[in-house]
Amino acid sequence: MNDTATPTDASECKHPPGMFAPVVNLSRCEAKGDCERVCPESVFEVRRIDETDYAPLGWLNKLKIRVHGMKVAYTPNVDACRACGLCVTACPEKAIKLVKRD
Numbered sequence: 368m369n370d371t372a373t374p375t376d377a378s379e380c381k382h383p384p385g386m387f388a389p390v391v392n393l394s395r396c397e398a399k400g401d402c403e404r405v406c407p408e409s410v411f412e413v414r415r416i417d418e419t420d421y422a423p424l425g426w427l428n429k430l431k432i433r434v435h436g437m438k439v440a441y442t443p444n445v446d447a448c449r450a451c452g453l454c455v456t457a458c459p460e461k462a463i464k465l466v467k468r469d
């Protein structure tokens with residue numbers, strides 16, 4: 368199996384929770400919330416970016432995040448992900464990847 372899951376529709380989801388995890392590229396995320404809306408497992412929360420995530424970003428990404436209200440998508444319920452791929456498809460910024468967990 369590859370280290371990434373192929374996006375599909377939720378009805379075809381065959382993975383038990385915990386095998387894959389969505390990884391959000393904070394340099395691309397614009398906090399539009401599509402991931403939060405489409406995820407059937409309530410994995411995402413769009414909220415204020417943590418200082419530890421904000422500090423290492425380049426100035427252009429910092430500016431972009433400020434324009435978007437200092438918010439990005441986090442995955443507080445990551446263990447519930449069933450790798451349906453809906454978030455990957457829904458994100459208009461292509462900011463989410465599904466990665467196989469160890």
Ligand code: SF4
Pocket residue numbers: 389405406407408409410447448449450451452453454455465
């Ligand atoms: S692949 Fe995305 S939409 Fe599907 S369960 Fe995992 S986090 Fe939610």
